[in-house]
Amino acid sequence: MGHKKIEIAHMAQFLKLQNLPVVFDECPEPQPDFKFKISDDKIIGVEHTRMFLPKDAKGDDLTRHYVTANRIVAYAHHMFKTTNKERLSVYVDFVSSYGLDMPSRMLTRKDEKTLSNFLLEFVKTNIPTLNTNASFENFNMDTGEHQLPDPIGHISIYNKYDCWAVVEAGMVPNIKGDVLQERVKAKDGKLKNYSALYGELWLLLVEDQWSPLNYFDFSFAKLIDVSSRFNKVFILRSGNNIVHECNNLCKEENQWKGKDFNP
Template sequence: MPNKQSRELYLLERFLPALLENQPYTVLQPAPPLPDAIVEIDGRKIGIETTTLIANGEISRREGDQDKILNEAQKQFEKQCQMPLHVSVSFAESANWHKINRQQIASFVTDIVIRSISEVKELAQYKSYFSIRKDRLSHDYIRSIGISYSDKLTIPCWSPITSFMVPDAPVDTIQSIISRKSKNLQGYLSGCDEVWLLLLETGSPSSYYDGFDKLNEHTFTSSFSRTLIGRIPNGEVIELQTQSVTNSPESHS
């Protein structure tokens, strides 16, 4: 099974017990134009289409750039030194991420890490544990770098630290996703009795929101029987109030 399908099924199954009120069920992953999953319960086939709730594509692209920078920095470091380090890098979000030289930034990070390690080689605990932090770095894209080592750990981890404002759940974007997915409803219904739409809030900076309680103040236009948001970080399921333009049986409120 392809990784994308495996991931979709894994995320969906986190929410199925709550959605189906712990009733026994079986789940299948059909091919298009059917929805991502079909759940059979009490003799009925319920299609569930899933999609990721990402409102800020700019942040998503920046996350990708930061991951690529650190992947490259780790490769450069490990060509010179085989230490399973935990390296955390705080990036400057205000920098111009439209014009970046990932290779150059990665080399800067690698150089800081190597020089920092050389500074602590004389410490008595060097071979068992050390922790280093480099702040106020004179670099347009890097604020600080944290480096730690423990002989108890064997897997390296180089990860970005990003600061971001948490916006309220984006009503307009949610409606746009619902409307886009609703266009495929007839194809989804060709193999099941009804279809639900599940939007997934993944918890990454580009898909992390607050104010979900305020969504109760809105009625969304949707042709799905149920339109839901699955909050992966806390396992919460939110059902949106909806109405159908055609007032078809697929409407739910």
């Protein structure tokens, strides 16, 4: 599904969860992403944005790392299927500590070709018999040798289903961390470009527990404070079908006021 289709699906899900009619329009740049009428004389503009993993302690972009990891596995899977009809489930664990600090170098575009080719040949050489599995660690305790490239920590192969995927797990960042405030601040900078026709402007941040790139910890999220010049700030947990309305600490006189807004 393309980015715009995903945004439209999020918007429809949000309105439904707010018990509002699922009727809205897309807006061209530089306007907010969507608009809808909440009454005959009031139009709400909605800016959509997704929450992504923070950079790690060294400033490495973990989102880029995981996107590259998924590309490597996808390329290897595609190449395997062009010559082999075997139904395999292949799970690849790339070395990282998810949200803290990369213990080794980040994956790059160069790795997409070299590691996907390695993965292809490795799987072809190590296909287990039907309905069995094989597991491979980076370091082979029996031989005392490394059997996988440094960026790959573990490979599991099951001869039953057709599913190639990246294993992604670890510590989940807190929703109340810096990422939330940074996303809000970045979007606040767009208000100066918006038309005065909007009675209110809402910011819709989207989190998804089913995506390792967009998953955050909401364990202590009963009250989420933000400071934004949008009139309202919401977090849609799309995988949980839940909406959190944030507590906006920005004074009302500094929030959006249509033609009277002072950027």
